[in-house]
Amino acid sequence: xxxxxxxxxxxxxxxxxxxxxxxxxxxxxxxxxxxxxxxxxxxxxxxxxxxxxxxxxxxxxxxxxxxxxxxxxxxxxxxxxxxxxxxxxxxxxxxxxxxxxxxxxxxxxxxxxxxxxxxxxxxxxxxxxxxxxxxxxxxxxxxxxxxxxxxxxxxxxxxxxxxxxxxxxxxxxxxxxxxxxxxxxxxxxxxxxxxxxxxxxxxxxxxxxxxxxxxxxxxxxxxxxxxxxxxxxxxxxxxxxxxxxxxxxxxxxxxxxxxxxxxxxxxxxxxxxxxxxxxxxxxxxxxxxxxxxxxxxxxxxxxxxxxxxxxxxx
Amino acid sequence: xxxxxxxxxxxxxxxxxxxxxxxxxxxxxxxxxxxxxxxxxxxxxxxxxxxxxxxxxxxxxxxxxxxxxxxxxxxxxxxxxxxxxxxxxxxxxxxxxxxxx
Numbered sequence: 278x279x280x281x282x283x284x285x286x287x288x289x290x291x292x293x294x295x296x297x298x299x300x301x302x303x304x305x306x307x308x309x310x311x312x313x314x315x316x317x318x319x320x321x322x323x324x325x326x327x328x329x330x331x332x333x334x335x336x337x338x339x340x341x342x343x344x345x346x347x348x349x350x351x352x353x354x355x356x357x358x359x360x361x362x363x364x365x366x367x368x369x370x371x372x373x374x375x376x377x378x379x380x381x382x383x384x385x386x387x388x389x390x391x392x393x394x395x396x397x398x399x400x401x402x403x404x405x406x407x408x409x410x411x412x413x414x415x416x417x418x419x420x421x422x423x424x425x426x427x428x429x430x431x432x433x434x435x436x437x438x439x440x441x442x443x444x445x446x447x448x449x450x451x452x453x454x455x456x457x458x459x460x461x462x463x464x465x466x467x468x469x470x471x472x473x474x475x476x477x478x479x480x481x482x483x484x485x486x487x488x489x490x491x492x493x494x495x496x497x498x499x500x501x502x503x504x505x506x507x508x509x510x511x512x513x514x515x516x517x518x519x520x521x522x523x524x525x526x527x528x529x530x531x532x533x534x535x536x537x538x539x540x541x542x543x544x545x546x547x548x549x550x551x552x553x554x555x556x557x558x559x560x561x562x563x564x565x566x567x568x569x570x571x572x573x574x575x576x577x578x579x580x581x582x583x584x585x586x587x588x589x590x591x
Numbered sequence: 592x593x594x595x596x597x598x599x600x601x602x603x604x605x606x607x608x609x610x611x612x613x614x615x616x617x618x619x620x621x622x623x624x625x626x627x628x629x630x631x632x633x634x635x636x637x638x639x640x641x642x643x644x645x646x647x648x649x650x651x652x653x654x655x656x657x658x659x660x661x662x663x664x665x666x667x668x669x670x671x672x673x674x675x676x677x678x679x680x681x682x683x684x685x686x687x688x689x690x691x692x
């Protein structure tokens with residue numbers, strides 16, 4: 278049973294900016310919340326390989342193919358850093374994975390949208406990874422040591438993801454009229470879903486206050502979203518791309534960019550499983566997991582026999 | 592939901608340490624799952640050193656690591672606290688020698 282004294286002492290450690298390590302005492306609720314958000318983050322990295330993997334065989338050049346391969350491999354790495362971090366909380370990776378494949382765990386809704394052209398690959402790098410950087414830069418300061426360290430590692434690699442996308446989009450946006458149209462069309466489709474990546478408004482985000490109190494997060498959804506919009510507006514302008522929001526304007530008083538209403542109905546319907554690609558994504562992930570089972574079994578058996586042989590020989 | 596969830600296989604967990612540069616001490620990177628040490632090394636390489644972060648790797652079965660517990664934080668390391676004479680600042684040096692530095 279958790280006593281008030283334990284909770285108070287824990288809060289003091291958090292407020293002092295101390296990092297919590299796996300074996301430290303922590304409230305059960307802190308552990309639960311971490312498992313939820315860390316595994317959700319890990320699942321997102323893994324599912325995030327699918328929309329981009331879709332284009333590897335059809336990349337426009339060998340250079341772009343190598344870049345995309347490296348990026349998709351990084352996403353797998355990010356997923357693994359995060360699973361590794363989550364496992365320090367005393368959960369098994371297998372249970373985490375099976376909870377999103379067959380249970381109730383979620384992954385980021387952004388990956389339930391289709392990638393229709395190669396311009397989508399540019400925009401995913403620029404906007405989706407750009408948004409992820411904003412979020413993960415904050416999470417690199419998280420109060421839970423393993424989560425902070427995983428995010429730090431991720432951030433180091435993520436800026437390559439963003440830059441390759443932005444560079445490609447800039448090229449496309451200054452290309453032939455057809456290429457320009459393709460670039461703008463992709464931005465139009467991804468802009469709002471990207472803003473939704475930061476989650477519901479603070480007033481509709483029941484977990485936010487608790488996560489901030491415990492230092493898991495240090496900024497609210499709306500703060501992060503605003504920061505992202507501020508820096509993206511300039512980047513769009515610089516390459517001649519229009520962000521599809523007629524209400525977007527600079528607010529002299531606040532020093533930030535105001536933007537229009539986010540289509541939350543769409544957000545909730547995707548979260549509930551009715552996005553354009555939800556079923557497809559889960560189907561692909563289950564297939565990979567189930568068809569990989571014999572490999573895991575065979576390798577386990579091989580390791581067992583090899584060990585037996587070594588023991589006999591000695 | 593067609594799968595054999597209760598019987599699905601999970602490989603053992605290994606902790607990964609890497610040496611960032613020649614002459615540097617090894618640092619903890621994270622963990623990987625692998626059926627044996629050889630594959631643990633390969634998985635560790637693919638997961639933690641895609642950009643030359645390390646020149647050498649160690650993998651150790653996670654259950655083979657013994658760690659001090661957080662409650663020991665104070666008492667376990669206590670003997671170090673009252674031995675100021677272990678540090679060079681404990682000793683005085685003639686002024687002339689000090690200046691030369």
